[in-house]
Amino acid sequence: MEDLKIKDVNLEISENLERHRTDGFSSSEALVVRRGAPIRVSLQLEGRAFNPTTDLLKVQIMLGVHLYVLMPVTFSKTISYTRWKAYVDRDNLDSQNPSIFISSPASASVGCYTFKMFGITRGTNKKSYAFGKFTLLCNPWCPADVVYIASEDKREEYIQNDSGLLFIGTTMNPVSRPWSFDQFEPGVLEACLKLLQVSPPHQANKKMDYLNRKNPVYISRVVSAMINSEDDCGVLKGKWEGDFKQGVNPSLWTGSGDILTKWAESGFKPVMYGQCWVFAAVMCTVMRVLGIPSRVVTNFNSAHDTNDNLVIEEFYSITGQKLNRSKDSIWNFHVWVECWMTRRDLGFGLDGWQVLDPTPQERSGGVFCCGPAPVKAVKDRRIDLIYDIPFVYAAVNADVHSVILSEGKVVNYSKDTERVGSLICTKAVTFPRLQNITGDYKYIRSPTSTISSRSSRMSEDSTLSRGSSKGVLVVMSLDKTPVAGETVSFTVKVINKQRAAKLMKIHFNAQAKEYNHSPSDTFWETQGVVKLAPMEVKLIRQQILPVQYEDVVGDDLINLAVVLEDLASQEQVLASEEFNIASTQLIIQISNKETIVCDKEQAATVTFTNPFSHMVSGVLTVAGAGLIQGKVQSRILPLLPGGSLKQRITFIPSKVGIKMLQASLALSNVNSTIRGFKMVSVSGA
Incomplete structure (x- = not known):
């Protein structure tokens, strides 16, 4: 009998991407799939057809250079969420090009896998084989995965949405800032996977790191540490004062893609510079790429309690000048990340959103990272639990003591128990607006309390x-x-x-x-x-x-x-x-917005009116994941007070869905950046 010979393996990429809801990664030209769901691959045979009676098929799975599993291909289609399995659908068997289904457990490690498909002829034990590769991500659509989130709207928002809003400013006047998460842009997936590979835990013990990558708690701590560059070759270098001439002013970044690809292309040199909202937004991108539901959260009046006494002291002179006398501080806003996961390591009742903060402020386990701290544990003050719950609890609950000094002596003292954490918010699901989540972190004392009034954007107080x-x-x-x-x-x-x-x-x-x-x-x-x-x-x-x-x-x-x-x-x-002080907004108008389709040039107009009492000039930047490849920039000539300009730009959408077109005008003679955005609905060609 002629031996069974496998010539090649067809990864059926387009079908698998659609089945695993990873078709956004189609530009990577790789097979990207989610754990806990079957992958269909087709064998290309050379010579005779596959005979189920006389031939055996086996699959060897490798993660890195480590053997993960070696398994026979069976005819049982029963899926297991706890172990690897490979099977052939006997009822729909194409003997010349048989389809093999490979199913991973819902707890498989995240990473880049290779597999070898063996064809064995009974009696001779002669083997023929071919290689294939796939990237495995977490699966929030799979009920057996610890990152499972039940709502399809939430999966679309926290995994698939490649744009969003970050909130800055103050409690009384939150300002929405558009951001492009860019998780499906070219090179971003590869950069996120490289981030895991160059991390200190992987470099120290590759096999142990691969084994631990099944757990999103572990993954999230690695990513939190790798977004900043304090302990490693992390993505971003933080800078909060002085000039930014050696890099980019953090306020000028418009999305995560430029940062992640620049980091990867530089050989993992930290990108300069980041501040809290940049660190958080880039981490959100990485976690969404890896399949872990994520969102960016802003805590207004965020306390940094350096001595763990839950008190922030602020000092004033008798003429009302605020003095720099304390190591403690209150940031008008601080931005972190929440990721959704089951916390089997903590017992009952602490599943759901977990706080992760990649901004380097304090060390956790010896490195600059923070979390995952269950939001429910923060609310219940479970400071006995891991990770970093006391730090997050203080950030949203510390008291503020205001002191007036005269010739070094205290002449007045007052206490505010409601200012810190007065508004905690994130972008609403589906809609481009603020969602107040203060009540998830704190017990609201009464409907008439200052917390309640300050936490509501609609409050007239x-x-x-x-x-x-x-x-x-x-x-x-x-x-x-x-x-x-x-x-x-x-x-x-x-x-x-x-x-x-x-x-x-x-x-x-x-x-x-x-x-x-x-x-x-x-x-x-x-x-x-x-x-x-x-x-x-x-x-x-x-x-x-x-x-x-x-x-x-x-x-x-x-x-x-x-x-x-x-x-x-x-x-x-x-x-x-x-x-x-609220700035004016850039107005974006789309031409023929009812007929926006993929791969067809569209036009938009950006309008700016100068609100200042003197002339302004600057650089206008327009970007949008799935709409514009890269960025479109143009220099704005000096504009008189009250004057308006209209700038026409063109773009060619590359992806279907609701996309964000965003514009920012960095003024050269005023320390200010004016922004605007427009949601665009793109249909298939």
Whole structure:
């Protein structure tokens, strides 16, 4: 009898990509599949046909250079979620080109596999074989996988969506920032897999690393450490002060693809530079590529408690200037990642969203990473559990102690238990808007509490802050949301709580500040004297003009404070708050938006109106995963105050679905970047 000879293996890539919901990776020209689901491959035989009676087929699976499994090909189509299996469908057998189904367990390790398909002729034991390769990812569609998430809408959002919104700014005025996750762009899959290969755990013990990659808890810690470059050849170098001339200003990144591919192409040299939202967005991309549902989360007024006492101290002078006197800090916003997984290592009730923070702040297990910390454990203050729950708990729950100093002595002290973690949010599923998830992390004390009012974007309570002493209560509030190019108007309400007249000295102070630093020098201040009759309530209105803040603030925030001093008793009272100034938006209009199809040129117009009191110029960048290959950039000539420009751009969509076209204008003579986005529905050609 002629020996069975296998000439080649057809990986049936297009069919398998569609079956495994990995067709977004079609540009990689590789077979990308998900664990816990069968892969169909077809044998190309040379010579005679396959005879089920006289021939045997075996499959050898390798992960790296390590033998993973050697198994016979059977005729049983029963799928096992706990072990590897290979079978032939006898009812639909093509003897000349038989189809083999290879099924991995739902707990198989993530990585790049090779397999060898053996054909053996009974009696002679002569073997013929051919090779194949596939990349195996986690499978949130498989109920037996620990990353399974039941909702199809959530799988589309947290795995398949290649664009999203990051939220920055302040609680009172969250700003949505478009971001391209780019997980299906050329080179991104390969970069994410390389990230696992060059990680210190893999380099130290390749076999153990491969075995551990079945567990998303392990994978997420490796990725969290590898996004920053503090301990390894990680993706991003962080920088929060000084100039960015040796790299890219973090505010200018528009997506993850450029960062990941630049890192891989450079031989794994850290890309310069990143800050928290960049670290988080790139990690979200990597986790979505690896098949683990992920989203980017913003914690407004995020505490960094360096001495683990759950208290953040802030110091002010008697004229309302905020002082840099504490190692503790409150970031106006901090951005991290949540990943969805079952936590079998922690027992019952802690499955679901897990906090992971790739921004290098504190070491965990000796390296700069954070998590996965179950959100449910943070809410219940389960600080006895791994990983890093105390750090996350403090970030959303620390108390704030505000202190007024005069000649080094404390003259006033107040406590705020509700400011930290006042709004925690993420992008809503399906829709381009904010979803408030504060209640997932914290117990909301009552419907009328400050947490509730600050955590709702729809709240009409514009109160900034309150300060109180034995004799006086002071309340400061913005008259409306500050907008670039407009006057900042605010009102101070002073309430005399005693039945005696008072003479008060009042100091106002405004300082520009970056979201994660103490404020810089005062750029606006004024003072005066206030006379209060017994039990009187007095309103004091103030304004900061655009010419006073435009050249100082830009994309920064404003720390605004008022200090009142009773001239008779020298008693001091403080009210303060930090806020951002909303910038104008770029307007994007799509031509013929009802007929946008793949592989056909489309046109869009980007419109910008100068809101500033002086001329501006800059560079306009337009990008969009699945819409534009790379970026389109153009220089904007000086534009007079109030002037408008319209910039026409063209693009050719390459992928079907809802895509994001985003534009950003980096101004050259103002520390500000203006952004806008438009969701685009692309249909098949």
